[in-house]
Amino acid sequence: MVTYKVTxxxxxxxxxxxxxxxxxxxxFLADATSTAANTIARILFGGIGSKGASDTxxxxxxxTLLGA
Numbered sequence: 283m284v285t286y287k288v289t290x291x292x293x294x295x296x297x298x299x300x301x302x303x304x305x306x307x308x309x310f311l312a313d314a315t316s317t318a319a320n321t322i323a324r325i326l327f328g329g330i331g332s333k334g335a336s337d338t339x340x341x342x343x344x345x346t347l348l349g350a
Contacts, residue, residue, distance in 0.1 A: 285343070289341075292338055
């Protein structure tokens, strides 16, 4: 089992637009646009709305890895 967790504190990742997706990619060392081939997991969600300057957003993602 692998758990990924990121927290965007107040003042970081602030936007007036709704948050609509979370993506885990392999581009952790590059500041580049990711391709589908580099995507580990993706989820679309609704109901979060925008993240204001005083809001904190924490995303926790747990994956179970199955053997071949």
